[in-house]
Amino acid sequence: MNKIPCIICSRPDREAIDHAIARGQSLREVGNRFGIQHTAVFRHKRDHTPHEIATLGGAHKVQDRGTALARLESLYTTAEKLLKKALKNDTSVNGQVQVVKEVRSCLELIAKMTGELNERPQTVNLMLAPEWLSVRAALFEALIPYPNALEAVAGRLGALKDKPKELVR
Numbered sequence: 001m002n003k004i005p006c007i008i009c010s011r012p013d014r015e016a017i018d019h020a021i022a023r024g025q026s027l028r029e030v031g032n033r034f035g036i037q038h039t040a041v042f043r044h045k046r047d048h049t050p051h052e053i054a055t056l057g058g059a060h061k062v063q064d065r066g067t068a069l070a071r072l073e074s075l076y077t078t079a080e081k082l083l084k085k086a087l088k089n090d091t092s093v094n095g096q097v098q099v100v101k102e103v104r105s106c107l108e109l110i111a112k113m114t115g116e117l118n119e120r121p122q123t124v125n126l127m128l129a130p131e132w133l134s135v136r137a138a139l140f141e142a143l144i145p146y147p148n149a150l151e152a153v154a155g156r157l158g159a160l161k162d163k164p165k166e167l168v169r
């Protein structure tokens with residue numbers, strides 16, 4: 001494993017440091033804020049923070065998803081432990097079913113967040129796609145000197161709009 005012991009993992013404010021990393025602060029910012037060498041922050045981020053936080057760089061939304069996912073996963077671990085307990089002890093069947101439901105809904109949420117569970121195929125309305133709208137605008141603009149053509153094209157496109165074609169990705 002790592003030859004250099006991680007100074008961050010043993011710190012009492014480790015959670016705050018993980019949060020700062022998860023919020024997308026740079027290694028240097030985190031290091032300065034907590035008085036740690038940024039190389040130590042880098043090693044900790046690479047080796048010890050939850051996978052989602054360490055690998056999903058960029059937008060805050062994505063980072064938030066990472067922390068929510070990490071929390072959900074720890075909730076799932078708890079639910080699983082409860083389930084084992086419920087199955088071992090003389091918990092009523094009803095009680096066991098309750099716990100099974102909790103575990104299942106946790107799993108379901110995790111699968112949704114990680115994209116493992118895709119409930120419906122993504123559909124794209126081509127008529128509303130920004131790429132198409134700009135193509136259409138350019139087309140109309142180019143046809144301005146030719147009013148007859150412009151009218152014909154606009155009419156034809158208007159007819160298409162009434163029954164939008166949907167593409168399944």
Ligand SMILES: [Zn+2]
Pocket residue numbers: 006007008009010043044045047048
């Ligand atoms: Zn660490």
